[in-house]
Amino acid sequence: MAEAQLPTTEFDLTGxxxxxxxxxxxxxGAPEVHMVQLLDEHGNLHHDGTFSPYLQRLDAEKLRSFxxxxxxxxxxxxxxxxxxxxxxxxxxxPLTGQEAAQIxxxxxxxxxxxxxxxxxxxxxxxxxxxxxxxxxxxxxxxxHGGWNPKDTNFHLYTLVLAVQTLHAxxxxxxIQRDLASDPDAVxxxxxxxxxxxxxxxxxxxxxxxxxxxxxxxxxxxxxxxxWAISVPSEVQSRVPLVNRAAGxxxxxxxxxxxxxxxxHAVSQWALEHARSGAGPVLIEAFTYRLGAHTTxxxxxxxRLAAEEDKWRAKDPLxxxxxxxxxxxxxxxxxxxxxxxxGDELAGYLRKATxxxxxxxxxxxxxxxYAQAHPLVTEELEWVERYQASFxxxxxxxxxxxxxxx
Amino acid sequence: xxxxxxxxxINEGLRATLKNNPKALLMGEDIGALGGVYxxxxxxxxxxxxxxVVDTPLAEAGIIGTAIGLALRGYHPICEIQFDGFVFxxxxxxxxxxxxxxxxxxxxxxxxxxxxxxxxxxxxxxxxHSESPEALFAHTAGLRIIxxxxxxxxxxxxxxxxxxxxxxxxxxxxxxxxxxGEINTDDPGLDPFQARVIHPGTDATIxxxxxxxxxxLAAADAAEEDGHSVEVIDxxxxxxxxxxxxxxxVEKTGRLIVAHEAPTFGGVGGEIAARISERxxxxxxxxxxxxxxxxxxxxxxxxxxxxLPDVDRLLEALDRALAY
Ligand SMILES: Cc1ncc(C[n+]2csc(CCOP(=O)(O)OP(=O)(O)O)c2C)c(N)n1
Ligand SMILES: [Mg+2]
Numbered sequence: 113m114a115e116a117q118l119p120t121t122e123f124d125l126t127g128x129x130x131x132x133x134x135x136x137x138x139x140x141g142a143p144e145v146h147m148v149q150l151l152d153e154h155g156n157l158h159h160d161g162t163f164s165p166y167l168q169r170l171d172a173e174k175l176r177s178f179x180x181x182x183x184x185x186x187x188x189x190x191x192x193x194x195x196x197x198x199x200x201x202x203x204x205x206p207l208t209g210q211e212a213a214q215i216x217x218x219x220x221x222x223x224x225x226x227x228x229x230x231x232x233x234x235x236x237x238x239x240x241x242x243x244x245x246x247x248x249x250x251x252x253x254x255x256h257g258g259w260n261p262k263d264t265n266f267h268l269y270t271l272v273l274a275v276q277t278l279h280a281x282x283x284x285x286x287i288q289r290d291l292a293s294d295p296d297a298v299x300x301x302x303x304x305x306x307x308x309x310x311x312x313x314x315x316x317x318x319x320x321x322x323x324x325x326x327x328x329x330x331x332x333x334x335x336x337x338x339w340a341i342s343v344p345s346e347v348q349s350r351v352p353l354v355n356r357a358a359g360x361x362x363x364x365x366x367x368x369x370x371x372x373x374x375x376h377a378v379s380q381w382a383l384e385h386a387r388s389g390a391g392p393v394l395i396e397a398f399t400y401r402l403g404a405h406t407t408x409x410x411x412x413x414x415r416l417a418a419e420e421d422k423w424r425a426k427d428p429l430x431x432x433x434x435x436x437x438x439x440x441x442x443x444x445x446x447x448x449x450x451x452x453x454g455d456e457l458a459g460y461l462r463k464a465t466x467x468x469x470x471x472x473x474x475x476x477x478x479x480x481y482a483q484a485h486p487l488v489t490e491e492l493e494w495v496e497r498y499q500a501s502f503x504x505x506x507x508x509x510x511x512x513x514x515x516x517x
Numbered sequence: 518x519x520x521x522x523x524x525x526x527i528n529e530g531l532r533a534t535l536k537n538n539p540k541a542l543l544m545g546e547d548i549g550a551l552g553g554v555y556x557x558x559x560x561x562x563x564x565x566x567x568x569x570v571v572d573t574p575l576a577e578a579g580i581i582g583t584a585i586g587l588a589l590r591g592y593h594p595i596c597e598i599q600f601d602g603f604v605f606x607x608x609x610x611x612x613x614x615x616x617x618x619x620x621x622x623x624x625x626x627x628x629x630x631x632x633x634x635x636x637x638x639x640x641x642x643x644x645x646h647s648e649s650p651e652a653l654f655a656h657t658a659g660l661r662i663i664x665x666x667x668x669x670x671x672x673x674x675x676x677x678x679x680x681x682x683x684x685x686x687x688x689x690x691x692x693x694x695x696x697x698g699e700i701n702t703d704d705p706g707l708d709p710f711q712a713r714v715i716h717p718g719t720d721a722t723i724x725x726x727x728x729x730x731x732x733x734l735a736a737a738d739a740a741e742e743d744g745h746s747v748e749v750i751d752x753x754x755x756x757x758x759x760x761x762x763x764x765x766x767v768e769k770t771g772r773l774i775v776a777h778e779a780p781t782f783g784g785v786g787g788e789i790a791a792r793i794s795e796r797x798x799x800x801x802x803x804x805x806x807x808x809x810x811x812x813x814x815x816x817x818x819x820x821x822x823x824x825l826p827d828v829d830r831l832l833e834a835l836d837r838a839l840a841y
Contacts, residue, residue: 202641202818253818256644271645272603273575312574313606340575342551348574414550473823476816487782491811495823498833 145352147398148378149368153426155434157373166377172441178219178372179432179442180450182211185235186429187454188244189403191461192234192251196407200465201251205232209370209402212428213335215239216375217303217397220383223265224300226283228276231269232335233305240266244457245464254471273306274313277332280304281319284328284386291389301329301386303379309340311356312348320392324360327391331382334394335369337401338423342414354396362392369399370428400426518701524694526668527557527633530675531595535565538593541679544571544580545597545633554599555635555694577607581632585614588628595679601636601688602645608653615684616659631678635691636664637728637778638825641818648815649779651688655756655788662755663709664688666730668698670753673705681709688755690728712759714766718748721772721838724763724789726752729776729826736831745839755785763789764796771802772838776826781809803841806834 148163157167189208196204207214214235221227221239229236234247241264249258250269257268270276284302291297306316311334323330336353338345345353357364363385367378375397382393400423404411411420436442477492521529534541543558549572552559562570573580577598584594598604604611611632618628638647654660661683665671671689678685707713715730716737725733730751737747748766752758767773773793775786790805808826816824 203643250643253641253643255817256814271643272605274606309575312576312579314576314578315606340546341554342547342549343572343575347572408554413552470819471817473811473816473820476813476820476824477811480813485812487812495811498830499823501833 145354145366147366147368148374149371150374150377151371151431151435153370153431155431155438157435160374160377163374163377163381166380167373169380170373170376175432175436175441176446178215178376179429179436180453181215181219181235181238182372182429182432183450184454184457185211185215185238187457188234188238188461191458192248193403193407195248195462195465196251200462201248201407202253203251204407205251205405206401206403206407207232207234209400209423209428210335210337210397211235212372212375212432213369213397213399216372217333217379217395220376220379221303222300222383224298225383225387226265226267226280226287226300226302228267228280228283228302228304229269230273230276230305230307230310231271232307233269236303236305237264237266240264242266245461248461248465249468252465252468254468273310274315274319277304277306277310277316277319278322280330280332281323281326281328281392284323284330284392285326287329288326299329299387299389301331301383303331303333303383305333305335307340308334308336308338308345308348308353309343311353320356320360320362320394323392324362327389329386329389330392331379331386332392332394333379334396335399336396337369337399339401339405339411339415341405341409342411344415352396354394357394360392360394362394364394364396366396366398369397370426370431372428372432518699520697520699521668522695522697523665523668523671523690524555524557526672526698526700527675527689528559528561529700530672531558531561532564534595534676534679535561535569538679540591541593541595542569542571542587543595543597544573544584546573546575546580546599548572548597553597555691557633557635557689557694558597577603577605578610581607581610581615581630584630584632585610585618585628588630589618589626593629593631593679595631595633595675598632598634600646601634601648601650604632604634604650611654611660611684611686612657616657619683620659627682628684629679629682630684631675631681632684632686633675634686634688635694636688637690637692638815638821639692639728639778641821643818644815647818647821649688649777649810651686651755651777652779652784654686655785659684660756661685661710662688663753664690664727664755665753666690666693666725666727666751668696669700669706672700672702674709674753677705677709688727690730692728693731696731707753710754710757710759712753712762713751714748714762715751716747716749718746718770720746720770721774721835722748722750722763722766722770723831723835724750724752724773724775726755726777728778732826732828733776733831736828736835739828739832740835745835747835758789758792760789760792760796764793767793767797768800771800772841773797773801773805774808774831774834774838775805776808776831776834777810778825779810780812781807782812784809803838806838808834 218236218239246259249255261267280302354364354366548558549562665674723733786807
């Protein structure tokens with residue numbers, strides 16, 4: 113390995129006891145798993161008997177929308193990162209590198225489907241129509257949620273890893289009951305997003321057991337971005353993660369997570385499979401987190417720049433651009449338009465972020481229960497008396513609250 | 518004597534434990550190459566190897582459950598939970614197994630597992646990263662629960678926890694990780710399960726632990742300017758609780774305020790209030806008062822300053838106590 117490729121920070125990836133090395137060997141010895149790929153990193157199409165036919169459904173505008181969404185969400189990622197650096201957000205969770213996995217799967221969902229994300233699925237949020245500024249509320253420290261999931265069927269971010277996979281299965285069990293009791297109900301499916309790291313949590317196992325047992329209409333969408341903070345995916349699974357599906361008794365598909373066409377096709381297939389009543393599917397999107405885990409993370413502590421470079425060459429946007437240009441589906445004006453829209457988005461995000469009202473603790477009291485709770489009422493009254501005991505309290509609290517509580 | 522941060526002191530305490538006890542090992546998420554998200558285990562994997570400093574798969578039930586098995590086999594696992602709010606997937610293993618195996622086996626088996634949990638708020642973070650769940654564990658017999666508040670205690674208490682034959686949960690005040698202090702590396706001073714009077718006084722007693730210790734000291738200084746002499750006790754251990762030190766103080770001052778970041782309802786402060794009311798009934802000149810978090814999920818970062826007990830909240834309670 114060339115000296116220049118080594119990160120400058122002292123770290124200890126090398127050595128005989130290094131988990132990654134040992135486990136990578138183990139994986140190398142494991143049977144290869146087929147990975148669905150329709151568009152390779154050079155922008156060339158490849159044929160797949162099952163999934164190529166799905167391309168027929170795509171018109172030029174749809175193909176362009178894949179690119180537009182991926183470019184939009186990458187720009188969003190850059191702007192949110194900048195806002196964090198400027199102190200406007202407490203933290204940011206970047207998604208760069210995972211655009212195809214998120215836009216491809218998100219665009220495959222139908223309005224009646226319901227999505228349970230983890231915390232990095234900004235691209236999926238975009239495809240569901242969530243106002244991107246609202247995604248920033250959690251990271252600005254003014255909300256634990258930020259949007260109304262009922263508007264878009266895009267659930268709130270869940271920070272305790274893997275718990276939402278069970279919620280997804282339960283939601284899918286509800287859909288089954290609705291369909292059984294109402295012949296006019298629209299078939300729907302649920303998508304549960306989780307990472308390679310989260311796949312080790314017991315909740316994922318239980319969710320797959322339940323999903324299989326009840327044949328629930330749920331698609332487990334695992335973004336294997338190769339890292340759980342500093343821990344390589346080989347620590348979570350010695351064999352391809354997708355192989356787990358077989359043990360539960362439902363189909364599993366590994367897809368090139370940087371190929372938006374393949375992700376879209378595989379996701380459509382899986383969602384249709386689930387909606388048709390045929391039961392759950394596991395999709396493993398093979399992708400890479402190009403940036404840090406969060407803005408608080410420093411990847412030079414645990415991974416090699418060379419690895420990042422290898423994956424940068426598989427950039428999901430670049431290969432789609434190559435393809436679109438080759439097929440004459442876009443011109444320079446298309447890309448200029450996207451850049452201009454990105455500038456506008458950046459301005460909007462900044463303005464919206466700075467305009468976000470700082471919440472008042474009184475609102476936090478009000479949100480604990482649906483029905484009045486005497487202890488909450490008593491403590492709230494105490495806080496109000498306490499705050500009023502400070503001479504300048506009344507105005508400053510009202511100011512912070514942007515007026516009335 | 519040497520000066521270092523609390524984070525570094527724990528790091529040194531862990532290093533000493535790994536050196537002195539060949540059966541000790543560290544387990545957790547991101548504790549190896551990264552050195553933990555707070556760098557508390559920095560450099561330890563390099564020094565002791567991947568068998569002694571284990572980056573586990575991402576599963577808290579897995580970490581605690583396998584630590585129990587290792588303990589049954591004679592090892593002394595020291596587990597790191599990445600943040601307070603992420604201990605709960607392991608809660609089953611902690612409360613139904615770790616806490617009870619000694620009793621279940623009529624003392625034949627012991628599970629000397631240490632669980633380190635960075636806890637508490639004041640760091641401007643997102644949900645689940647600022648909680649104080651100590652009462653949930655204190656309620657479970659079979660667990661010992663301690664919380665160091667300074668570098669010296671951090672250095673020694675992690676080593677004492679590791680040497681304890683019972684399971685010990687160490688709640689580490691994460692917002693104080695970078696607070697520096699002197700360490701006497703020759704003498705721990707106190708037993709880890711004893712409280713310490715850290716500021717003498719005569720008019721009232723304030724009991725705190727972990728992250729609120731500097732707040733209570735600042736409140737005592739502010740009270741002094743108003744002519745009130747406040748005794749401050751760093752509880753250090755939540756289970757067992759050193760009622761002796763607290764009641765000795767209250768017998769003298771006649772007033773007690775207990776403060777913690779955790780919600781007051783069902784909290785550790787309620788236990789102290791009840792016990793001290795029984796022990797010191799005739800010495801008390803006011804009811805025992807509690808200052809703590811409210812009955813709500815830990816609020817969003819921009820609100821936490823109104824949730825966390827601060828000097829003003831302690832002084833307000835002091836005023837109320839003195840008014841009796
Ligand atoms: C139950 C639980 N344990 C630990 C954490 C701390 N944590 C946050 S993200 C993360 C790594 C997650 O990796 P992965 O599931 O692969 O998702 P990615 O971040 O790569 O998208 C960890 C350990 C958590 N959020 N929840
Ligand atoms: Mg990952």
